[in-house]
Amino acid sequence: MMxxxxxxAVVIVLLSAAAYAAFFIAxxxxxxxxxxxxxxxxxxxxxxxxxxxxxCFVANLMxxxxxxxxxxxxxxxxxxxxxxxxxxxxxxxxxWAHPVWGIWWTWDAxxxxxxxxxLLYVSYLLLRTLVEEPDRRALFSALFGIFAFIxxxxxxxxxxxxxxxxxxxxxxxxxxxxLDPTMWNVLRFSWLAMLGLMTLLLLxxxxxxxxxxxxxxxxxxxxxx
Amino acid sequence: MSLFSNTTALLGKELRxxxxxxxxxxxxxxxxxxxxxxxxFTFDASSAESRRFAASLLWLAFLFAASLMLQPCFLRExxxxxxxxxxxCVKDPFAIFGAKLVANTLFLLLTELxxxxxxxxxxxxxxxxxxxxxxxxxxLGSLGVSIAGTALSAISAQARMRELLLPLLLLPLLAPxxxxxxxxxxxxxxxxxxxxxxxxxxxxxxxxxxxxxxxxFGEYLLEE
Numbered sequence: 001m002m003x004x005x006x007x008x009a010v011v012i013v014l015l016s017a018a019a020y021a022a023f024f025i026a027x028x029x030x031x032x033x034x035x036x037x038x039x040x041x042x043x044x045x046x047x048x049x050x051x052x053x054x055x056c057f058v059a060n061l062m063x064x065x066x067x068x069x070x071x072x073x074x075x076x077x078x079x080x081x082x083x084x085x086x087x088x089x090x091x092x093x094x095x096w097a098h099p100v101w102g103i104w105w106t107w108d109a110x111x112x113x114x115x116x117x118x119l120l121y122v123s124y125l126l127l128r129t130l131v132e133e134p135d136r137r138a139l140f141s142a143l144f145g146i147f148a149f150i151x152x153x154x155x156x157x158x159x160x161x162x163x164x165x166x167x168x169x170x171x172x173x174x175x176x177x178x179l180d181p182t183m184w185n186v187l188r189f190s191w192l193a194m195l196g197l198m199t200l201l202l203l204x205x206x207x208x209x210x211x212x213x214x215x216x217x218x219x220x221x222x223x224x225x
Numbered sequence: 226m227s228l229f230s231n232t233t234a235l236l237g238k239e240l241r242x243x244x245x246x247x248x249x250x251x252x253x254x255x256x257x258x259x260x261x262x263x264x265x266f267t268f269d270a271s272s273a274e275s276r277r278f279a280a281s282l283l284w285l286a287f288l289f290a291a292s293l294m295l296q297p298c299f300l301r302e303x304x305x306x307x308x309x310x311x312x313x314c315v316k317d318p319f320a321i322f323g324a325k326l327v328a329n330t331l332f333l334l335l336t337e338l339x340x341x342x343x344x345x346x347x348x349x350x351x352x353x354x355x356x357x358x359x360x361x362x363x364x365l366g367s368l369g370v371s372i373a374g375t376a377l378s379a380i381s382a383q384a385r386m387r388e389l390l391l392p393l394l395l396l397p398l399l400a401p402x403x404x405x406x407x408x409x410x411x412x413x414x415x416x417x418x419x420x421x422x423x424x425x426x427x428x429x430x431x432x433x434x435x436x437x438x439x440x441x442f443g444e445y446l447l448e449e
Binding site: 146 | 373376377380383384385386387390393394397398400401404405408423424427430431434435438442445446448
């Protein structure tokens with residue numbers, strides 16, 4: 001219990017520091033003014049979401065290979081946490097886009113692929129609710145998770161080549177674009193804070209899933225008696 | 226050799242089952258017709274507009290139809306309790322997928338080819354000058370749809386609400402196929418038709434990637 005409280009405290013400190021840095025240390029953007037500061041929440045959530053989905057993918061592969069419930073628990077936890085961060089991205093995106101681009105949404109590569117990614121993992125979670133038998137549920141969702149993750153680069157590639165009218169990405173975009181070094185550092189720090197939050201959520205969700213797993217076993221034993 | 230002979234034997238079984246009743250083909254053709262007619266109500270299908278929208282409508286109709294058509298693929302084995310027997314028959318479980326996905330590709334392609342002239346008349350877009358290229362796109366697109374769809378129908382057959390679940394799992398996964406094949410088809414239906422080879426390359430990539438994934442993980446999908 002002490003350990004969890006300590007972890008929570010560290011994450012709160014990190015997030016507060018990141019928020020302070022985003023508001024007061026990072027310089028104001030010449031073109032966008034203050035509104036650009038949402039970048040530190042938006043982009044770091046996006047990277048964290050992708051990290052969580054990558055963890056989910058690894059957990060899915062490990063489950064298919066080893067068949068231990070732990071990997072299934074990690075898979076579902078990472079998928080849910082990743083979905084939460086991706087939801088933050090999808091909500092903050094339009095809030096940022098409206099004052100800067102003048103529209104809430106544009107069907108460009110990043111927005112559309114994030115949306116498709118979000119849908120894929122919503123389907124992953126739905127699939128889990130619709131298969132009753134625990135082993136089968138774990139296996140099927142792991143396999144779907146693998147297919148979904150393989151699909152992500154293809155979705156991004158297809159939309160980037162054909163369906164895009166977007167402004168050049170600023171972060172990791174074409175040469176000539178780029179962030180001010182201080183902004184970069186603040187962004188990296190925000191990502192670190194978000195990763196801390198992700199780890200905390202992931203562990204909490206994992207514990208919950210482990211307890212559910214144990215409960216399921218107890219229930220089955222009780223039924224057998 | 227055994228994989229090939231197993232696959233052809235199972236393919237024969239799939240084709241016989243379908244051509245005895247022709248249920249799947251008939252219903253899918255009618256379904257696509259209904260969708261195409263409904264689409265025509267939603268926008269004014271004048272010639273200039275049709276050229277822009279026809280390709281998207283065509284592929285959306287095919288995709289929706291496919292998500293329904295692929296439903297019985299494993300469900301039939303499930304209801305007749307024949308999946309274990311099938312698994313015992315073959316050495317490599319990939320033969321089951323191979324047969325099913327070739328059969329599904331053939332069924333899809335057949336319905337698409339049947340629908341193409343009808344579509345050409347209804348939306349006033351000439352398809353015959355570019356027929357060969359269209360068949361290539363239709364084939365690669367249908368193959369991609371069948372590979373992903375066959376894998377996922379093995380999953381959905383064992384879940385609750387399976388009729389809803391398959392489209393839900395399949396359609397977002399097929400977003401890249403939809404984008405690429407629509408782009409190629411738009412080029413082909415243009416007033417000055419051109420072939421977008423990049424799209425063809427992309428479709429081939431999608432097919433190869435998912436075929437490899439199915440080959441690697443397919444056997445786990447058939448576990449009892």
